[in-house]
Amino acid sequence: METVAIESRNDFALWTIQRAQEIVTSQGAAFAMAARDMNDEALAQTAAALGTAISDAMLEVFDGLIDD
Numbered sequence: 001m002e003t004v005a006i007e008s009r010n011d012f013a014l015w016t017i018q019r020a021q022e023i024v025t026s027q028g029a030a031f032a033m034a035a036r037d038m039n040d041e042a043l044a045q046t047a048a049a050l051g052t053a054i055s056d057a058m059l060e061v062f063d064g065l066i067d068d
Helices: 009-037 040-065
Strands: none
16 A cells, blocks of 8 residues: 655545545445346445445544554
């Protein structure tokens, strides 16, 4: 994982947009296909994976705010 220095609100905004794009790219297609196919089990699994990716991104931000 690449380390990014966030020194301003603008840097943070750009980082969040990039992370959101990465999450949607990696998780969104499977979620959309499950929804289209009306497959409840696949929908639940892909929704959980999407939620996990979002949670991981949030934890990534908070971990970066904590001094070691």
